[in-house]
Amino acid sequence: MSxxxxxxKDVPAAAAAPDDAAAPRRRLxxxxxxxxxxxxxxxxxxxxxxxxPLSRPGDLGDAMPGAGPSAGHLLGTDDLGRDxxxxxxxxxxxxxxxxxxxxxVGLAVGGVLGLLAGYFRGWVDAVITAAANxxxxxxALVLGLAVVTFLGPSLPHxxxxxxxxxxxxxxxxxxxxxxxxxEREFVLASRLVGARTHRTVLRExxxxxxxxxxxxxxxxxANAMVAEGGLSFLGLxxxxxxxxxGNMIAEGSAVLERTPAVALWPAVxxxxxxLSLNYVGDRLRGRFDVKEGAx
Amino acid sequence: MLRLALKKLAxxxxxxxxxxxxxxxxxxxxxxxxxxxxxGSRATPQSVAELTARLHLDEPVWTRYSSWLGGVxxxxxxxxxxxxxxxxxxxxxxxxxxxxxxVLSQVIALALAVPLGVYSARHPRGxxxxxxxxxxxxxxxxxxxxxxxxxxxxxSVGLKALPATxxxxxxxxxxxxxxxxxxxxxxxxxxxxxxxxxxxxxEMISTLQQDFVTVARAKxxxxxxxxxxxxxxxxxxxxxTAVGINLGSLIGGAFVVEYIFALPxxxxxxxxxxxxxxxxxxxxxxxxxxxxxxLVNLLVDLLYPIIDPRVRHV
Numbered sequence: 242m243s244x245x246x247x248x249x250k251d252v253p254a255a256a257a258a259p260d261d262a263a264a265p266r267r268r269l270x271x272x273x274x275x276x277x278x279x280x281x282x283x284x285x286x287x288x289x290x291x292x293x294p295l296s297r298p299g300d301l302g303d304a305m306p307g308a309g310p311s312a313g314h315l316l317g318t319d320d321l322g323r324d325x326x327x328x329x330x331x332x333x334x335x336x337x338x339x340x341x342x343x344x345x346v347g348l349a350v351g352g353v354l355g356l357l358a359g360y361f362r363g364w365v366d367a368v369i370t371a372a373a374n375x376x377x378x379x380x381a382l383v384l385g386l387a388v389v390t391f392l393g394p395s396l397p398h399x400x401x402x403x404x405x406x407x408x409x410x411x412x413x414x415x416x417x418x419x420x421x422x423x424e425r426e427f428v429l430a431s432r433l434v435g436a437r438t439h440r441t442v443l444r445e446x447x448x449x450x451x452x453x454x455x456x457x458x459x460x461x462x463a464n465a466m467v468a469e470g471g472l473s474f475l476g477l478x479x480x481x482x483x484x485x486x487g488n489m490i491a492e493g494s495a496v497l498e499r500t501p502a503v504a505l506w507p508a509v510x511x512x513x514x515x516l517s518l519n520y521v522g523d524r525l526r527g528r529f530d531v532k533e534g535a536x
Numbered sequence: 537m538l539r540l541a542l543k544k545l546a547x548x549x550x551x552x553x554x555x556x557x558x559x560x561x562x563x564x565x566x567x568x569x570x571x572x573x574x575x576g577s578r579a580t581p582q583s584v585a586e587l588t589a590r591l592h593l594d595e596p597v598w599t600r601y602s603s604w605l606g607g608v609x610x611x612x613x614x615x616x617x618x619x620x621x622x623x624x625x626x627x628x629x630x631x632x633x634x635x636x637x638x639v640l641s642q643v644i645a646l647a648l649a650v651p652l653g654v655y656s657a658r659h660p661r662g663x664x665x666x667x668x669x670x671x672x673x674x675x676x677x678x679x680x681x682x683x684x685x686x687x688x689x690x691x692s693v694g695l696k697a698l699p700a701t702x703x704x705x706x707x708x709x710x711x712x713x714x715x716x717x718x719x720x721x722x723x724x725x726x727x728x729x730x731x732x733x734x735x736x737x738x739e740m741i742s743t744l745q746q747d748f749v750t751v752a753r754a755k756x757x758x759x760x761x762x763x764x765x766x767x768x769x770x771x772x773x774x775x776x777t778a779v780g781i782n783l784g785s786l787i788g789g790a791f792v793v794e795y796i797f798a799l800p801x802x803x804x805x806x807x808x809x810x811x812x813x814x815x816x817x818x819x820x821x822x823x824x825x826x827x828x829x830x831l832v833n834l835l836v837d838l839l840y841p842i843i844d845p846r847v848r849h850v
Contacts, residue, residue, distance in 0.1 A: 371550070371551075371554075374551065375551060375554040375555060375558065377784075378551050378554075378555050378826060378829065378830050378833075379555070379558075379784075379822075379825075379826050379829070380783070380784040380785070380786075380787035380788050380825060380826070380829050381784050381785060381788050382785075382787070382788025382789075382791055382792070383787060383788060383791065383806075383822060383825050383826070384822075386791070386806070386807075386810065386822075387559075387562050387818065387822045388562075388565070390810045390815075390818060391562050391563070391565040391566055391815070392565055392567075393567070463677070467679045470679060470681065470682075471679060471680075471681055471788065471792055474681040474792065475791075475792065475795060475807060476811075477810070487681065490681060490682065490685055491681075493685070494685045494688065494796070497685070497688065497689045497693045498693050501689060501693075504685050504689070508682050508685070508686070511677075511679075511682065512674075512677050512678060512682065513677075515676075515677035516673070516674065516676075516677035519673070519676060519677060520673070
C-alpha cells in the first residue's frame with residue numbers, strides 16, 4: 242500500500258513535464274488502450290471461465306505432467322498434469338475478486354471517513370486522521386498476515402484483511418481532496434444559499450472527489466492483488482488445490498528446475514495485470530487531476 | 537531540534553499505545569475459546585486450564601491488557617507454547633538477520649538509485665532516463681515473491697552461481713554470509729530501486745528550476761558543486777521520506793524473502809509460528825515489527841532538519 246503514496250507524489254510532476262504542458266487534455270494514447278484491453282480480456286476470461294472450452298483447474302486428465310504447450314493445453318501442464326491455462330484463468334478469479342472487492346470496501350469506508358474528516362475538520366478530523374495513521378503504523382503485509390492468521394485463511398477473511406490495509410491511505414487521500422474542494426467558491430456558494438450540509442457534501446464536494454478517488458482506486462486494486470498474491474504465496478489465502486496466482490508461483494518455485502512454466506505463467510499474468518492497472522490508473526489520474534487542468 | 541524531537545516523541549506514545557491495543561486484540565479474534573484454539577490437538581483439560589490461568593482468560597479484557605502491557609514494558613513478550621522459550625529471546629536471535637537483510641538491500645538500492653536518478657534528471661528523456669523509467673514501471677509490477685523466484689531461477693537454477701537457500705551467520709564466516717545474502721538483498725533492493733529512481737528524478741528536475749540553483753550557477757560555482765551541494769542535497773529530502781514510507785512494503789517484502797531463501801529472520805520466525813499456531817510468538821513478533829516501524833519513521837522525521845534546514849523552525 243505504501244507505494245501508492247509515493248506514486249501520488251510522482252504523478253503531478255510527470256504530468257507537468259515540459260512537452261506535455263501545451264496539450265491541456267492529453268490523449269490517452271495507444272498503450273492505454275492495450276492495457277485496458279488486457280484488463281478487459283482477463284476480467285472476461287475469469288468471469289466466463291466455466292463456459293470456456295477448458296478442463297477444470299483440478300483435473301489431472303490424461304495429459305503428460307510437465308508437458309510443453311500443445312493444441313489441447315495452450316500453456317502446457319504442471320507437474321501433476323493439470324492444464325496451466327485453466328489454472329491461470331481460475332486463479333485470476335481470486336485475484337480479481339479480492340482486488341476489486343477489498344478496494345470497493347476500502348473506498349466506501351475510506352471515502353465516508355475522508356469526507357467527514359475533510360469537511361468538518363476539528364476533532365472529527367483529528368480522530369479519523371489519528372486512526373488512519375495507526376492503521377498505517379503496521380507494515381501492510383504484517384497486518385494482513387496477522388488478521389488472516391487469527392481469523393483463518395478464506396476468501397472473505399483475506400478480502401477483509403486487505404480492505405483494512407486499503408482504508409488508511411484511501412481515507413487520507415479523500416480527506417486531502419475534500420479539504421481542497423471545501424475551500425472552493427462553489428462549496429461556499431452552496432453553503433451561503435443555505436443548502437443543508439449533506440446536500441453540500443454529496444452534491445458539491447463528492448462529485449469532485451470521485452474521479453481522483455477512482456483512479457487512485459485502480460492503482461490500489463493493483464496493490465491489493467499484489468498483497469493477495471503475497472498471502473497466497475505464503476499459503477495464507479485460498480488454499481491449494483484451488484489455484485491462485487500466488488499459490489501457483491509458490492508451487493512452481495519448488496519445481497523450477499523441471500517445469501519452470503508452472504511459476505512462469507501465473508507470474509506473467511500477474512505482472513501484466515498489475516502493470517496495466519498501474520498504467521491505466523496513472524493515466525486517468527493525470528487526466529482527472531483538476532489541479533493540473535485548472536492552473 | 538530538541539523541541540522537535542520531544543514533539544515527535546509525544547506523538548509516538550499514543551500511536552505505540554494504539555498499536556499495542558490492536559496487537560493485543562488480535563488474540564481475541566480467535567474463534568471460540570482461545571485456549572482451545574491455541575492448543576489445537578494438544579488440548580487436554582489440564583493444558584487448557586493451565587493456559588487459561590497463564591493468559592488470565594477468566595479476567596476482564598482491560599485487566600488482561602494492562603498486565604500484558606506491563607509484561608511487554610519489562611521485556612516479557614510471552615512464551616512459545618512449543619518449546620517454552622521466551623518470545624523475546626527468539627526475536628533477539630532472529631532480528632540481526634532481518635536487519636542485515638534490510639540494511640544491505642537499502643545500501644544496494646540507494647547505491648544504484650542515486651547515480652541513476654541524478655543522471656536521468658540531468659539528461660531528461662535521454663536513453664538512460666527512458667530505460668530507467670520503463671524498467672522502474674515494470675519492477676513496480678513485480679512483487680518480491682515474483683522477483684525472488686525469478687532471481688533464483690536465473691542465478692541458482694540456471695547459472696548455478698549463487699545459493700538459493702541456506703544461511704551462515706556473519707560471525708561464523710563473513711564471506712559465506714554475504715554470499716548467502718546476495719540474492720535476498722537484491723530481491724528487496726530491486727523493488728525499492730524503482731521507487732527511489734523515479735522519485736529522485738522528479739525531485740531533482742524541480743529543484744534544478746529553483747532560484748537558488750540559478751543563483752549558485754550565476755555566482756560562478758563549478759557545475760559539480762551546484763549539482764551535489766545545491767541540487768542533490770535538497771532533493772534527498774523526499775528520498776529520505778520515501779525510504780521511510782517504503783519501509784512498510786520493505787518489511788512485508790523481507791518476510792516473503794526470508795521465506796523464499798530460508799533465512800532465519802523475524803519474518804521466518806513469524807511465519808513458522810503462524811504455521812505451528814504458536815500465537816503468542818506471532819503476537820510478540822507483530823508488536824515488535826510494528827513498534828520498530830513506528831520508531832524508524834520517527835528517526836526519518838528527525839533526519840529531515842539535518843538534510844533540509846528549511847524545516848528546522850516549523
